[in-house]
Amino acid sequence: MSLTDEGHYGPKQLNLLKVVWGEGFLSPGGTAEIDEIMTGVDATGRTVLDIGCGCGGAAFHLLKKYHVKSVEGIDPEPLVIQTAKDLAIKNKLEDVTxxxxxxxxxxxxxxxxxxxxxxxxxxxxxxxxxxxxxxxHRILKPGGLIVVSDWMRKDDNPPSKQMQEYIDAEGLDMLMCSLKRYKELLEATNFTDIKIKDRNDWYLEKAKKELEEIEGPLYQKVLDVLGLEETLGAIDIWKKLIGVLEIGEHRPGHFKAIKIDS
Ligand SMILES: C[S@@+](CC[C@H](N)C(=O)[O-])C[C@H]1O[C@@H](n2cnc3c(N)ncnc32)[C@H](O)[C@@H]1O
Structure with missing residues:
Protein backbone atom coordinates (compact mmCIF):
# COMPACT_ATOMS: atom_id res chain seq x y z
CA MET A 1 0.00 0.00 0.00
CA SER A 2 1.10 3.58 -0.49
CA LEU A 3 -0.46 6.93 0.31
CA THR A 4 -2.11 7.01 -3.09
CA ASP A 5 -2.17 4.65 -6.06
CA GLU A 6 -0.44 7.02 -8.46
CA GLY A 7 3.23 6.92 -7.42
CA HIS A 8 5.32 9.61 -5.78
CA TYR A 9 3.95 13.12 -5.37
CA GLY A 10 1.21 12.79 -7.99
CA PRO A 11 -1.92 14.98 -8.18
CA LYS A 12 -3.92 13.17 -5.46
CA GLN A 13 -1.03 13.20 -3.01
CA LEU A 14 -0.35 16.89 -3.67
CA ASN A 15 -4.03 17.71 -3.11
CA LEU A 16 -4.19 15.63 0.07
CA LEU A 17 -1.09 17.33 1.51
CA LYS A 18 -2.50 20.74 0.54
CA VAL A 19 -5.63 19.93 2.58
CA VAL A 20 -3.64 18.68 5.61
CA TRP A 21 -0.48 20.83 5.51
CA GLY A 22 -1.56 23.92 3.55
CA GLU A 23 -0.98 25.40 0.10
CA GLY A 24 2.65 25.16 -1.02
CA PHE A 25 3.67 22.64 1.63
CA LEU A 26 4.51 18.95 1.31
CA SER A 27 5.73 18.71 4.89
CA PRO A 28 4.19 19.58 8.25
CA GLY A 29 4.21 22.79 10.24
CA GLY A 30 3.73 25.50 7.60
CA THR A 31 5.38 28.87 8.10
CA ALA A 32 5.56 28.46 11.91
CA GLU A 33 7.88 25.46 11.57
CA ILE A 34 10.03 27.33 9.04
CA ASP A 35 10.33 30.12 11.63
CA GLU A 36 11.48 27.49 14.14
CA ILE A 37 14.09 26.19 11.66
CA MET A 38 15.24 29.75 10.94
CA THR A 39 15.64 30.73 14.61
CA GLY A 40 18.78 32.84 14.96
CA VAL A 41 19.53 32.89 11.21
CA ASP A 42 20.08 36.21 9.44
CA ALA A 43 19.31 35.40 5.83
CA THR A 44 18.81 38.96 4.58
CA GLY A 45 20.12 39.46 1.06
CA ARG A 46 21.29 35.85 0.66
CA THR A 47 20.94 33.80 -2.49
CA VAL A 48 19.31 30.50 -1.51
CA LEU A 49 19.20 27.02 -3.01
CA ASP A 50 16.22 24.98 -1.71
CA ILE A 51 16.93 21.26 -2.27
CA GLY A 52 13.70 19.25 -2.63
CA CYS A 53 11.72 22.50 -2.74
CA GLY A 54 8.34 20.82 -3.27
CA CYS A 55 5.61 23.31 -4.18
CA GLY A 56 7.61 26.35 -3.00
CA GLY A 57 5.93 27.20 0.34
CA ALA A 58 9.28 27.59 2.12
CA ALA A 59 10.79 29.65 -0.71
CA PHE A 60 7.92 32.13 -0.58
CA HIS A 61 8.18 32.46 3.22
CA LEU A 62 11.97 32.96 3.10
CA LEU A 63 11.48 35.75 0.57
CA LYS A 64 8.59 37.45 2.38
CA LYS A 65 9.71 37.20 5.99
CA TYR A 66 13.49 36.69 5.88
CA HIS A 67 14.22 39.03 2.95
CA VAL A 68 16.48 36.60 1.13
CA LYS A 69 17.56 37.94 -2.26
CA SER A 70 16.37 35.00 -4.38
CA VAL A 71 15.50 31.31 -4.11
CA GLU A 72 16.35 28.60 -6.62
CA GLY A 73 14.26 25.50 -5.87
CA ILE A 74 15.17 22.08 -7.27
CA ASP A 75 13.10 18.91 -7.20
CA PRO A 76 12.86 15.80 -9.39
CA GLU A 77 9.05 15.75 -9.55
CA PRO A 78 7.58 17.58 -12.59
CA LEU A 79 4.12 18.24 -11.13
CA VAL A 80 5.68 19.59 -7.94
CA ILE A 81 7.86 22.01 -9.93
CA GLN A 82 4.95 23.12 -12.11
CA THR A 83 2.87 23.79 -8.98
CA ALA A 84 5.73 25.82 -7.46
CA LYS A 85 5.98 27.91 -10.63
CA ASP A 86 2.20 28.54 -10.60
CA LEU A 87 2.29 29.53 -6.92
CA ALA A 88 5.25 31.86 -7.55
CA ILE A 89 3.08 33.75 -10.04
CA LYS A 90 0.13 33.73 -7.59
CA ASN A 91 2.44 35.17 -4.89
CA LYS A 92 3.96 37.67 -7.37
CA LEU A 93 7.42 36.23 -6.65
CA GLU A 94 8.26 34.87 -10.09
CA ASP A 95 11.09 37.42 -10.57
CA VAL A 96 12.98 36.22 -7.48
CA THR A 97 12.32 32.48 -7.73
CA HIS A 137 29.83 22.56 1.13
CA ARG A 138 31.34 22.84 -2.36
CA ILE A 139 28.55 25.04 -3.78
CA LEU A 140 28.32 27.33 -0.73
CA LYS A 141 30.29 30.54 -0.63
CA PRO A 142 32.69 30.92 2.32
CA GLY A 143 30.58 31.96 5.32
CA GLY A 144 27.53 30.39 3.65
CA LEU A 145 24.81 28.69 5.66
CA ILE A 146 23.24 25.25 5.56
CA VAL A 147 19.78 25.24 7.20
CA VAL A 148 17.90 21.94 7.16
CA SER A 149 14.91 20.14 8.58
CA ASP A 150 14.61 16.43 7.86
CA TRP A 151 12.76 13.32 8.92
CA MET A 152 15.32 11.31 10.84
CA ARG A 153 15.58 8.18 12.98
CA LYS A 154 16.77 7.72 16.53
CA ASP A 155 19.88 5.80 15.34
CA ASP A 156 21.47 4.34 12.23
CA ASN A 157 20.67 0.68 12.89
CA PRO A 158 18.33 -1.11 10.48
CA PRO A 159 14.70 0.01 11.00
CA SER A 160 12.61 -1.96 13.51
CA LYS A 161 9.74 -4.09 12.16
CA GLN A 162 7.27 -1.37 13.19
CA MET A 163 9.31 1.32 11.45
CA GLN A 164 9.70 -0.78 8.30
CA GLU A 165 5.92 -1.34 8.20
CA TYR A 166 5.39 2.42 8.41
CA ILE A 167 7.96 3.09 5.63
CA ASP A 168 6.39 0.40 3.43
CA ALA A 169 2.94 1.94 3.99
CA GLU A 170 4.20 5.38 2.91
CA GLY A 171 5.42 3.81 -0.33
CA LEU A 172 8.25 6.36 -0.63
CA ASP A 173 12.03 5.94 -0.44
CA MET A 174 12.63 6.98 3.16
CA LEU A 175 16.36 6.69 3.77
CA MET A 176 16.40 8.33 7.17
CA CYS A 177 19.56 8.76 9.23
CA SER A 178 20.06 10.10 12.75
CA LEU A 179 20.62 13.68 13.92
CA LYS A 180 23.87 12.44 15.52
CA ARG A 181 25.09 11.15 12.15
CA TYR A 182 24.32 14.52 10.51
CA LYS A 183 26.32 16.27 13.25
CA GLU A 184 29.30 13.96 12.69
CA LEU A 185 29.12 14.47 8.92
CA LEU A 186 28.91 18.26 9.27
CA GLU A 187 32.00 18.22 11.50
CA ALA A 188 33.84 15.95 9.07
CA THR A 189 32.85 18.21 6.15
CA ASN A 190 34.46 21.25 7.78
CA PHE A 191 31.28 23.09 8.74
CA THR A 192 31.40 25.17 11.90
CA ASP A 193 28.94 26.61 14.45
CA ILE A 194 26.81 23.45 14.16
CA LYS A 195 23.41 23.58 15.87
CA ILE A 196 21.01 20.63 16.06
CA LYS A 197 17.45 20.33 17.35
CA ASP A 198 15.29 17.25 17.88
CA ARG A 199 11.60 17.78 16.94
CA ASN A 200 10.12 14.42 17.94
CA ASP A 201 8.00 15.83 20.80
CA TRP A 202 6.61 18.60 18.63
CA TYR A 203 5.73 16.35 15.70
CA LEU A 204 4.22 13.61 17.87
CA GLU A 205 1.66 16.10 19.22
CA LYS A 206 1.15 17.69 15.80
CA ALA A 207 0.66 14.36 14.00
CA LYS A 208 -2.00 13.38 16.57
CA LYS A 209 -3.83 16.65 15.85
CA GLU A 210 -3.47 16.06 12.09
CA LEU A 211 -5.11 12.65 12.48
CA GLU A 212 -7.94 14.14 14.57
CA GLU A 213 -8.51 16.69 11.80
CA ILE A 214 -8.39 14.08 9.01
CA GLU A 215 -10.93 11.98 10.89
CA GLY A 216 -12.97 15.08 11.83
CA PRO A 217 -13.28 18.50 10.18
CA LEU A 218 -11.10 17.64 7.15
CA TYR A 219 -12.67 14.22 6.51
CA GLN A 220 -14.99 15.29 3.69
CA LYS A 221 -12.25 17.25 1.92
CA VAL A 222 -9.86 14.28 2.15
CA LEU A 223 -12.63 11.97 0.93
CA ASP A 224 -13.24 14.28 -2.05
CA VAL A 225 -9.54 14.12 -2.97
CA LEU A 226 -8.84 10.43 -2.34
CA GLY A 227 -12.10 8.48 -2.37
CA LEU A 228 -13.03 6.10 0.45
CA GLU A 229 -10.45 3.34 0.06
CA GLU A 230 -7.44 5.65 -0.09
CA THR A 231 -8.83 7.87 2.68
CA LEU A 232 -8.92 4.82 4.96
CA GLY A 233 -5.38 3.99 3.75
CA ALA A 234 -4.19 7.52 4.60
CA ILE A 235 -5.71 7.25 8.09
CA ASP A 236 -3.90 3.94 8.57
CA ILE A 237 -0.60 5.56 7.50
CA TRP A 238 -1.09 8.43 9.97
CA LYS A 239 -1.71 5.88 12.74
CA LYS A 240 1.49 4.04 11.81
CA LEU A 241 3.34 7.39 11.73
CA ILE A 242 2.10 8.25 15.23
CA GLY A 243 3.18 4.77 16.38
CA VAL A 244 6.80 5.25 15.27
CA LEU A 245 6.87 8.79 16.68
CA GLU A 246 5.56 7.42 19.99
CA ILE A 247 8.29 4.77 20.27
CA GLY A 248 10.81 7.53 19.47
CA GLU A 249 12.23 5.86 16.36
CA HIS A 250 10.92 8.51 13.94
CA ARG A 251 12.60 11.75 15.02
CA PRO A 252 12.21 14.82 12.82
CA GLY A 253 15.01 17.28 13.48
CA HIS A 254 16.78 20.43 12.40
CA PHE A 255 20.41 21.31 11.85
CA LYS A 256 22.25 24.39 10.75
CA ALA A 257 25.91 25.24 10.28
CA ILE A 258 28.28 27.66 8.57
CA LYS A 259 30.90 26.98 5.91
CA ILE A 260 34.16 28.16 7.43
CA ASP A 261 35.24 31.48 5.96
CA SER A 262 38.47 30.84 4.09
C1 LIG B 1 8.32 15.68 1.89
S1 LIG B 1 8.53 16.57 0.39
C2 LIG B 1 9.03 18.17 1.03
C3 LIG B 1 8.92 19.27 0.02
C4 LIG B 1 9.21 20.67 0.54
N1 LIG B 1 10.57 20.82 0.97
C5 LIG B 1 8.26 21.04 1.64
O1 LIG B 1 8.70 21.09 2.81
O2 LIG B 1 7.09 21.28 1.35
C6 LIG B 1 10.04 15.91 -0.24
C7 LIG B 1 10.47 16.50 -1.58
O3 LIG B 1 11.75 15.99 -1.92
C8 LIG B 1 11.76 15.73 -3.30
N2 LIG B 1 12.86 14.81 -3.64
C9 LIG B 1 12.82 13.47 -3.77
N3 LIG B 1 14.02 13.00 -4.13
C10 LIG B 1 14.87 14.07 -4.24
C11 LIG B 1 16.23 14.25 -4.60
N4 LIG B 1 17.00 13.22 -4.90
N5 LIG B 1 16.73 15.50 -4.62
C12 LIG B 1 15.96 16.56 -4.30
N6 LIG B 1 14.64 16.45 -3.94
C13 LIG B 1 14.11 15.23 -3.91
C14 LIG B 1 10.37 15.20 -3.57
O4 LIG B 1 10.03 15.24 -4.94
C15 LIG B 1 9.52 16.12 -2.71
O5 LIG B 1 9.10 17.28 -3.39
Missing part, protein backbone atom coordinates in the same frame (compact mmCIF):
# COMPACT_ATOMS: atom_id res chain seq x y z
CA UNK A 98 13.54 29.83 -10.13
CA UNK A 99 12.08 26.33 -9.89
CA UNK A 100 13.87 23.57 -11.80
CA UNK A 101 13.15 19.93 -12.31
CA UNK A 102 16.41 18.03 -11.78
CA UNK A 103 17.65 14.48 -11.98
CA UNK A 104 18.63 13.10 -8.58
CA UNK A 105 22.40 13.05 -8.12
CA UNK A 106 25.27 15.51 -7.71
CA UNK A 107 24.30 19.19 -7.62
CA UNK A 108 24.80 20.81 -11.03
CA UNK A 109 26.28 24.09 -9.79
CA UNK A 110 29.73 25.65 -9.85
CA UNK A 111 31.76 25.92 -6.63
CA UNK A 112 30.70 28.78 -4.31
CA UNK A 113 27.40 29.50 -6.10
CA UNK A 114 25.05 30.23 -3.14
CA UNK A 115 24.99 32.10 0.18
CA UNK A 116 22.64 29.59 1.79
CA UNK A 117 21.30 26.07 1.21
CA UNK A 118 17.90 25.36 2.70
CA UNK A 119 16.02 22.07 2.70
CA UNK A 120 12.94 20.74 4.46
CA UNK A 121 12.05 17.03 4.66
CA UNK A 122 13.80 16.13 1.41
CA UNK A 123 17.18 14.70 2.46
CA UNK A 124 15.38 11.52 3.58
CA UNK A 125 14.91 10.74 -0.12
CA UNK A 126 18.64 11.15 -0.88
CA UNK A 127 20.67 8.02 -0.11
CA UNK A 128 24.25 9.26 0.32
CA UNK A 129 24.23 11.96 3.03
CA UNK A 130 28.02 12.22 3.11
CA UNK A 131 28.25 12.98 -0.61
CA UNK A 132 25.31 15.38 -0.30
CA UNK A 133 26.89 17.42 2.51
CA UNK A 134 30.24 17.56 0.71
CA UNK A 135 28.48 18.76 -2.43
CA UNK A 136 26.57 21.42 -0.46
Missing amino acids: TFKQINPGPLQYADESFDMVFSKEAFLHIPDKEALLKDI
Whole structure:
Protein backbone atom coordinates (compact mmCIF):
# COMPACT_ATOMS: atom_id res chain seq x y z
CA MET A 1 0.00 0.00 0.00
CA SER A 2 1.10 3.58 -0.49
CA LEU A 3 -0.46 6.93 0.31
CA THR A 4 -2.11 7.01 -3.09
CA ASP A 5 -2.17 4.65 -6.06
CA GLU A 6 -0.44 7.02 -8.46
CA GLY A 7 3.23 6.92 -7.42
CA HIS A 8 5.32 9.61 -5.78
CA TYR A 9 3.95 13.12 -5.37
CA GLY A 10 1.21 12.79 -7.99
CA PRO A 11 -1.92 14.98 -8.18
CA LYS A 12 -3.92 13.17 -5.46
CA GLN A 13 -1.03 13.20 -3.01
CA LEU A 14 -0.35 16.89 -3.67
CA ASN A 15 -4.03 17.71 -3.11
CA LEU A 16 -4.19 15.63 0.07
CA LEU A 17 -1.09 17.33 1.51
CA LYS A 18 -2.50 20.74 0.54
CA VAL A 19 -5.63 19.93 2.58
CA VAL A 20 -3.64 18.68 5.61
CA TRP A 21 -0.48 20.83 5.51
CA GLY A 22 -1.56 23.92 3.55
CA GLU A 23 -0.98 25.40 0.10
CA GLY A 24 2.65 25.16 -1.02
CA PHE A 25 3.67 22.64 1.63
CA LEU A 26 4.51 18.95 1.31
CA SER A 27 5.73 18.71 4.89
CA PRO A 28 4.19 19.58 8.25
CA GLY A 29 4.21 22.79 10.24
CA GLY A 30 3.73 25.50 7.60
CA THR A 31 5.38 28.87 8.10
CA ALA A 32 5.56 28.46 11.91
CA GLU A 33 7.88 25.46 11.57
CA ILE A 34 10.03 27.33 9.04
CA ASP A 35 10.33 30.12 11.63
CA GLU A 36 11.48 27.49 14.14
CA ILE A 37 14.09 26.19 11.66
CA MET A 38 15.24 29.75 10.94
CA THR A 39 15.64 30.73 14.61
CA GLY A 40 18.78 32.84 14.96
CA VAL A 41 19.53 32.89 11.21
CA ASP A 42 20.08 36.21 9.44
CA ALA A 43 19.31 35.40 5.83
CA THR A 44 18.81 38.96 4.58
CA GLY A 45 20.12 39.46 1.06
CA ARG A 46 21.29 35.85 0.66
CA THR A 47 20.94 33.80 -2.49
CA VAL A 48 19.31 30.50 -1.51
CA LEU A 49 19.20 27.02 -3.01
CA ASP A 50 16.22 24.98 -1.71
CA ILE A 51 16.93 21.26 -2.27
CA GLY A 52 13.70 19.25 -2.63
CA CYS A 53 11.72 22.50 -2.74
CA GLY A 54 8.34 20.82 -3.27
CA CYS A 55 5.61 23.31 -4.18
CA GLY A 56 7.61 26.35 -3.00
CA GLY A 57 5.93 27.20 0.34
CA ALA A 58 9.28 27.59 2.12
CA ALA A 59 10.79 29.65 -0.71
CA PHE A 60 7.92 32.13 -0.58
CA HIS A 61 8.18 32.46 3.22
CA LEU A 62 11.97 32.96 3.10
CA LEU A 63 11.48 35.75 0.57
CA LYS A 64 8.59 37.45 2.38
CA LYS A 65 9.71 37.20 5.99
CA TYR A 66 13.49 36.69 5.88
CA HIS A 67 14.22 39.03 2.95
CA VAL A 68 16.48 36.60 1.13
CA LYS A 69 17.56 37.94 -2.26
CA SER A 70 16.37 35.00 -4.38
CA VAL A 71 15.50 31.31 -4.11
CA GLU A 72 16.35 28.60 -6.62
CA GLY A 73 14.26 25.50 -5.87
CA ILE A 74 15.17 22.08 -7.27
CA ASP A 75 13.10 18.91 -7.20
CA PRO A 76 12.86 15.80 -9.39
CA GLU A 77 9.05 15.75 -9.55
CA PRO A 78 7.58 17.58 -12.59
CA LEU A 79 4.12 18.24 -11.13
CA VAL A 80 5.68 19.59 -7.94
CA ILE A 81 7.86 22.01 -9.93
CA GLN A 82 4.95 23.12 -12.11
CA THR A 83 2.87 23.79 -8.98
CA ALA A 84 5.73 25.82 -7.46
CA LYS A 85 5.98 27.91 -10.63
CA ASP A 86 2.20 28.54 -10.60
CA LEU A 87 2.29 29.53 -6.92
CA ALA A 88 5.25 31.86 -7.55
CA ILE A 89 3.08 33.75 -10.04
CA LYS A 90 0.13 33.73 -7.59
CA ASN A 91 2.44 35.17 -4.89
CA LYS A 92 3.96 37.67 -7.37
CA LEU A 93 7.42 36.23 -6.65
CA GLU A 94 8.26 34.87 -10.09
CA ASP A 95 11.09 37.42 -10.57
CA VAL A 96 12.98 36.22 -7.48
CA THR A 97 12.32 32.48 -7.73
CA THR A 98 13.54 29.83 -10.13
CA PHE A 99 12.08 26.33 -9.89
CA LYS A 100 13.87 23.57 -11.80
CA GLN A 101 13.15 19.93 -12.31
CA ILE A 102 16.41 18.03 -11.78
CA ASN A 103 17.65 14.48 -11.98
CA PRO A 104 18.63 13.10 -8.58
CA GLY A 105 22.40 13.05 -8.12
CA PRO A 106 25.27 15.51 -7.71
CA LEU A 107 24.30 19.19 -7.62
CA GLN A 108 24.80 20.81 -11.03
CA TYR A 109 26.28 24.09 -9.79
CA ALA A 110 29.73 25.65 -9.85
CA ASP A 111 31.76 25.92 -6.63
CA GLU A 112 30.70 28.78 -4.31
CA SER A 113 27.40 29.50 -6.10
CA PHE A 114 25.05 30.23 -3.14
CA ASP A 115 24.99 32.10 0.18
CA MET A 116 22.64 29.59 1.79
CA VAL A 117 21.30 26.07 1.21
CA PHE A 118 17.90 25.36 2.70
CA SER A 119 16.02 22.07 2.70
CA LYS A 120 12.94 20.74 4.46
CA GLU A 121 12.05 17.03 4.66
CA ALA A 122 13.80 16.13 1.41
CA PHE A 123 17.18 14.70 2.46
CA LEU A 124 15.38 11.52 3.58
CA HIS A 125 14.91 10.74 -0.12
CA ILE A 126 18.64 11.15 -0.88
CA PRO A 127 20.67 8.02 -0.11
CA ASP A 128 24.25 9.26 0.32
CA LYS A 129 24.23 11.96 3.03
CA GLU A 130 28.02 12.22 3.11
CA ALA A 131 28.25 12.98 -0.61
CA LEU A 132 25.31 15.38 -0.30
CA LEU A 133 26.89 17.42 2.51
CA LYS A 134 30.24 17.56 0.71
CA ASP A 135 28.48 18.76 -2.43
CA ILE A 136 26.57 21.42 -0.46
CA HIS A 137 29.83 22.56 1.13
CA ARG A 138 31.34 22.84 -2.36
CA ILE A 139 28.55 25.04 -3.78
CA LEU A 140 28.32 27.33 -0.73
CA LYS A 141 30.29 30.54 -0.63
CA PRO A 142 32.69 30.92 2.32
CA GLY A 143 30.58 31.96 5.32
CA GLY A 144 27.53 30.39 3.65
CA LEU A 145 24.81 28.69 5.66
CA ILE A 146 23.24 25.25 5.56
CA VAL A 147 19.78 25.24 7.20
CA VAL A 148 17.90 21.94 7.16
CA SER A 149 14.91 20.14 8.58
CA ASP A 150 14.61 16.43 7.86
CA TRP A 151 12.76 13.32 8.92
CA MET A 152 15.32 11.31 10.84
CA ARG A 153 15.58 8.18 12.98
CA LYS A 154 16.77 7.72 16.53
CA ASP A 155 19.88 5.80 15.34
CA ASP A 156 21.47 4.34 12.23
CA ASN A 157 20.67 0.68 12.89
CA PRO A 158 18.33 -1.11 10.48
CA PRO A 159 14.70 0.01 11.00
CA SER A 160 12.61 -1.96 13.51
CA LYS A 161 9.74 -4.09 12.16
CA GLN A 162 7.27 -1.37 13.19
CA MET A 163 9.31 1.32 11.45
CA GLN A 164 9.70 -0.78 8.30
CA GLU A 165 5.92 -1.34 8.20
CA TYR A 166 5.39 2.42 8.41
CA ILE A 167 7.96 3.09 5.63
CA ASP A 168 6.39 0.40 3.43
CA ALA A 169 2.94 1.94 3.99
CA GLU A 170 4.20 5.38 2.91
CA GLY A 171 5.42 3.81 -0.33
CA LEU A 172 8.25 6.36 -0.63
CA ASP A 173 12.03 5.94 -0.44
CA MET A 174 12.63 6.98 3.16
CA LEU A 175 16.36 6.69 3.77
CA MET A 176 16.40 8.33 7.17
CA CYS A 177 19.56 8.76 9.23
CA SER A 178 20.06 10.10 12.75
CA LEU A 179 20.62 13.68 13.92
CA LYS A 180 23.87 12.44 15.52
CA ARG A 181 25.09 11.15 12.15
CA TYR A 182 24.32 14.52 10.51
CA LYS A 183 26.32 16.27 13.25
CA GLU A 184 29.30 13.96 12.69
CA LEU A 185 29.12 14.47 8.92
CA LEU A 186 28.91 18.26 9.27
CA GLU A 187 32.00 18.22 11.50
CA ALA A 188 33.84 15.95 9.07
CA THR A 189 32.85 18.21 6.15
CA ASN A 190 34.46 21.25 7.78
CA PHE A 191 31.28 23.09 8.74
CA THR A 192 31.40 25.17 11.90
CA ASP A 193 28.94 26.61 14.45
CA ILE A 194 26.81 23.45 14.16
CA LYS A 195 23.41 23.58 15.87
CA ILE A 196 21.01 20.63 16.06
CA LYS A 197 17.45 20.33 17.35
CA ASP A 198 15.29 17.25 17.88
CA ARG A 199 11.60 17.78 16.94
CA ASN A 200 10.12 14.42 17.94
CA ASP A 201 8.00 15.83 20.80
CA TRP A 202 6.61 18.60 18.63
CA TYR A 203 5.73 16.35 15.70
CA LEU A 204 4.22 13.61 17.87
CA GLU A 205 1.66 16.10 19.22
CA LYS A 206 1.15 17.69 15.80
CA ALA A 207 0.66 14.36 14.00
CA LYS A 208 -2.00 13.38 16.57
CA LYS A 209 -3.83 16.65 15.85
CA GLU A 210 -3.47 16.06 12.09
CA LEU A 211 -5.11 12.65 12.48
CA GLU A 212 -7.94 14.14 14.57
CA GLU A 213 -8.51 16.69 11.80
CA ILE A 214 -8.39 14.08 9.01
CA GLU A 215 -10.93 11.98 10.89
CA GLY A 216 -12.97 15.08 11.83
CA PRO A 217 -13.28 18.50 10.18
CA LEU A 218 -11.10 17.64 7.15
CA TYR A 219 -12.67 14.22 6.51
CA GLN A 220 -14.99 15.29 3.69
CA LYS A 221 -12.25 17.25 1.92
CA VAL A 222 -9.86 14.28 2.15
CA LEU A 223 -12.63 11.97 0.93
CA ASP A 224 -13.24 14.28 -2.05
CA VAL A 225 -9.54 14.12 -2.97
CA LEU A 226 -8.84 10.43 -2.34
CA GLY A 227 -12.10 8.48 -2.37
CA LEU A 228 -13.03 6.10 0.45
CA GLU A 229 -10.45 3.34 0.06
CA GLU A 230 -7.44 5.65 -0.09
CA THR A 231 -8.83 7.87 2.68
CA LEU A 232 -8.92 4.82 4.96
CA GLY A 233 -5.38 3.99 3.75
CA ALA A 234 -4.19 7.52 4.60
CA ILE A 235 -5.71 7.25 8.09
CA ASP A 236 -3.90 3.94 8.57
CA ILE A 237 -0.60 5.56 7.50
CA TRP A 238 -1.09 8.43 9.97
CA LYS A 239 -1.71 5.88 12.74
CA LYS A 240 1.49 4.04 11.81
CA LEU A 241 3.34 7.39 11.73
CA ILE A 242 2.10 8.25 15.23
CA GLY A 243 3.18 4.77 16.38
CA VAL A 244 6.80 5.25 15.27
CA LEU A 245 6.87 8.79 16.68
CA GLU A 246 5.56 7.42 19.99
CA ILE A 247 8.29 4.77 20.27
CA GLY A 248 10.81 7.53 19.47
CA GLU A 249 12.23 5.86 16.36
CA HIS A 250 10.92 8.51 13.94
CA ARG A 251 12.60 11.75 15.02
CA PRO A 252 12.21 14.82 12.82
CA GLY A 253 15.01 17.28 13.48
CA HIS A 254 16.78 20.43 12.40
CA PHE A 255 20.41 21.31 11.85
CA LYS A 256 22.25 24.39 10.75
CA ALA A 257 25.91 25.24 10.28
CA ILE A 258 28.28 27.66 8.57
CA LYS A 259 30.90 26.98 5.91
CA ILE A 260 34.16 28.16 7.43
CA ASP A 261 35.24 31.48 5.96
CA SER A 262 38.47 30.84 4.09
C1 LIG B 1 8.32 15.68 1.89
S1 LIG B 1 8.53 16.57 0.39
C2 LIG B 1 9.03 18.17 1.03
C3 LIG B 1 8.92 19.27 0.02
C4 LIG B 1 9.21 20.67 0.54
N1 LIG B 1 10.57 20.82 0.97
C5 LIG B 1 8.26 21.04 1.64
O1 LIG B 1 8.70 21.09 2.81
O2 LIG B 1 7.09 21.28 1.35
C6 LIG B 1 10.04 15.91 -0.24
C7 LIG B 1 10.47 16.50 -1.58
O3 LIG B 1 11.75 15.99 -1.92
C8 LIG B 1 11.76 15.73 -3.30
N2 LIG B 1 12.86 14.81 -3.64
C9 LIG B 1 12.82 13.47 -3.77
N3 LIG B 1 14.02 13.00 -4.13
C10 LIG B 1 14.87 14.07 -4.24
C11 LIG B 1 16.23 14.25 -4.60
N4 LIG B 1 17.00 13.22 -4.90
N5 LIG B 1 16.73 15.50 -4.62
C12 LIG B 1 15.96 16.56 -4.30
N6 LIG B 1 14.64 16.45 -3.94
C13 LIG B 1 14.11 15.23 -3.91
C14 LIG B 1 10.37 15.20 -3.57
O4 LIG B 1 10.03 15.24 -4.94
C15 LIG B 1 9.52 16.12 -2.71
O5 LIG B 1 9.10 17.28 -3.39
